[in-house]
Amino acid sequence: MNLSFLFLLLSIPVVLAYFFGLYILGSLGQVVGYYLRRASRTRKELLLARVQTEQRAYASTHPKRAPANDEDGWEEVEGYAAGTAANGAKAGEDWKGIIGFFHPFCNAGGGGERVLWAAIRANQKRWPDAVCVVYTGDHDVDKAAILKRVENRFNIHLHPPTVHFLYLSTRRYVLSSTWPHFTLLGQSLGSLILAYDAFSLLVPDIFIDTMGYAFALALSSFLFPAVPTGAYVHYPTISTDMLASLSPNGQGVNAGAGVGWKGFAKRHYWSLFARLYCLVGSTVDVVMTNSTWTQSHIRSLWGPRRARRLRSAKASETDIDVVFPPVAVEELTDAIDVSPESESKRGPTIIYIAQFRPEKNHTLIIEAFAKLVAQHNAFPSFPNTPPKLVLVGSVRDSDDATRVYNLRLLAHERKIKEKVEFVCDASWPQILYWLQCASVGVNGMWNEHFGIGVVEYQAAGLISVVNDSGGPKLDIVVEIDGEPTGNMQPMNHQVFEVPSFHASTVEEYASAFANALSLSSAETSAMRLRARKSALRFTDRGFAEKWVKNMERMVQLQELRTRKPGGFLTMIEI
Template structure:
């Protein structure tokens, strides 16, 4: 047969096409490893440079050691003490590089507290390890970030063993970049961001502490030998999200499952859930921040992780909260009741999902019922960090809403509060509020309880399942869903007798002891 004849070409195509489909997965894997090898080889010089810089900073840091007895120095240097127990210095001085993927590391929220607590725990257990943080916060340098960690969270880190690598593609994970198909777009954007990160440095262990699961699958594609870990605050998609599309659902997509658009949205979410399960099944070590998140991740990632023979079970590791510090700084007794005012405190980043508008509406309804009362007029205090111009615009709109509801003089906004400011408000306030539907955990709610506040929280997620639970058969706070329910619970929390109030505060504080600042340790 003539090799140039159409018949020969057709016969060859029929033979090679099935063969090519059979070898396609192997070819893709081979391409991934080749790209990974190239990236690792071209970034090896930066790795040596960063290790040398850390060594030089270590020498300089110790040369500036203050006199013995300096309390601040002792706190920073505590990472060098301990034996081979959880959270303390290990018996083997492993000296690799752990990369923490957290593009918004300077945001100042509960997710960032987990990141810094994880780095502090790593420094205590493995003091020779170099911790790399991949961030897109170009407007701040290393010293500014570490200073904010100390003032915002009261977490003291060892600076020489932390380096920041600045990403230039963070815009690809912003929701504003993807006005349509946002979930898929942000997930694709995270791959771009991860590629940016790996081209800066390939770590020995890669950890995502922000929820970009696709970056972990991408890491496995390029570097199969690099262990991966995920600390999941909130599943990118869940069965609750799918349920929210139904009539009477909750969240920003409530009731949007009707019509052809609703059907298309549901199918899109189902397809994305499959992708999310696929990449999640490749993660080596998975931790979640609450029982609620654990349940969803086990359902989504569990079957694929089992098929891939991942030996570590998905565990719920509650975020570390400064419970002991709050107990030491804030008294809860009959005497301390004199220092508390009728303040309702809501500590939450100014993001859409935090439902500040619901709380403002509920507070307006509550004040309307209280009109004419001779008691002290309550005040709502909103404390939160402002990450960018979108958050700043959101605060402005919330101020306008307070004005429209005629409660602007009864609401105070405090942006980017320091830890001492937060402590002061926790010491002075009466009620702690959380309005987010399906809040994954709720560090702020634990802080309320540790400070002795009476919590009024959304009847869902971590605050309901893990935190505001009964102690000895007695409540530690109240649950609500609608503005009307929140308004009613505000009234109940503020109208308890003095004995009932103190008893509930003490139960709440006892409940908070379950969430102490135990170390999170990354095992190489």
């Protein structure tokens, strides 16, 4: 007998056993999903009844229901995705389902949270009868307090009756402190526990992760094949850049961690985790990324398996969409004047808007500012005013508070304590005040996925000094009309010989600060206007248009799968 034929005969039972095992596993998952759905049925009915009650109460006190001010022009939001249905009509015009947003830290007040609230606002405009449910672990605040902070921090006004919160009791499992070793894997497994916690409370009609928990989406697909899943990816959990950062010359919080036998083990552990991350990411139905940098990494990680799942060689090039985060560009351009007359209100102030997290690298910025102060007490445009650094950011927990304390100590040690100001948990009016008083905005994070704060700088007319990597370099501080929005070419009067306002080291940042504060009045005015024009690419409306377009896809999938429920759609397809 031919050996190849014998091998084929022997392999058939193995292949059949493999697929039978997958079928059994998938069936078990759907059985668990069925019981979760049935167990949460009563809560779903109570939630919908509460929505109706709140709708009536709201209507009695408000003459017109509107999640946001009508002057923003969003009454046209229903036309964003016109013609996307198979027959050319609007898809899901009157859709009334429940959209679950998996965002365990929804009250953190950072850029990721702005995406969440802007997405909910866009959904409320497009589908006014749909209910948005946020799964959160913020037990210390109620709905009213959360929505009030959203208004104060982001100037986003939501329609209260159709946004609700379900409180998770297992958020500790996604904290890095819970997993001192094998943190990436531990947090990812922890997100499975947290997602199961969420599903035990309520099974939504569409499930969206806006924080980066791809494993939670995979669990949803496993338990509820009929529920479409969506991911808004701010930052890949693992990437080739992270693996490269382990080298002695690497950058970021893990720079040099790949040395020795522990480093060898870490490198292989990360490589294995990357494979697992590729697997779970390929199960997501609709994927959005916040920048071209993130898109490139997600395509390289998730694209090949997604192409196989969708049975299209070009799927990885077309189905992962860049949806730039919403930035308060309109509010900033209306509130802050950029003209020769407004220069009198500005001083030699450098502002950094960022959460007080390790990766934001506030230490680098303080060190660079200390070097600047050591070499320059004043600049020609501000002869009587010394430079100042203002650090604006939210403090999420005790770890962040400790970080702020250590940064204050560093400023004291560098003898710049009086020239560095910390503004913690700033309100929107406070942010506006500092943006119109400052001249320079800085970003210090290596491979920042996007950089909402940098767009805010540009909208306010600030000259941006950003890290020479990630979204700020590729998407934001770029040429407009062939001219720089940051100093992209060497200046004739450079204080240090650095070719741009893209920086990496203490010396480069200090040099870029000096260059920015040494520009002539004409150069400063021209660059501020170009920066503001650049910021118009990142408006709330632009985000809403692309968000609704991708949501349309999920709504259509939900309607299709409800009519024709599918079977086990994950493991076999990939």
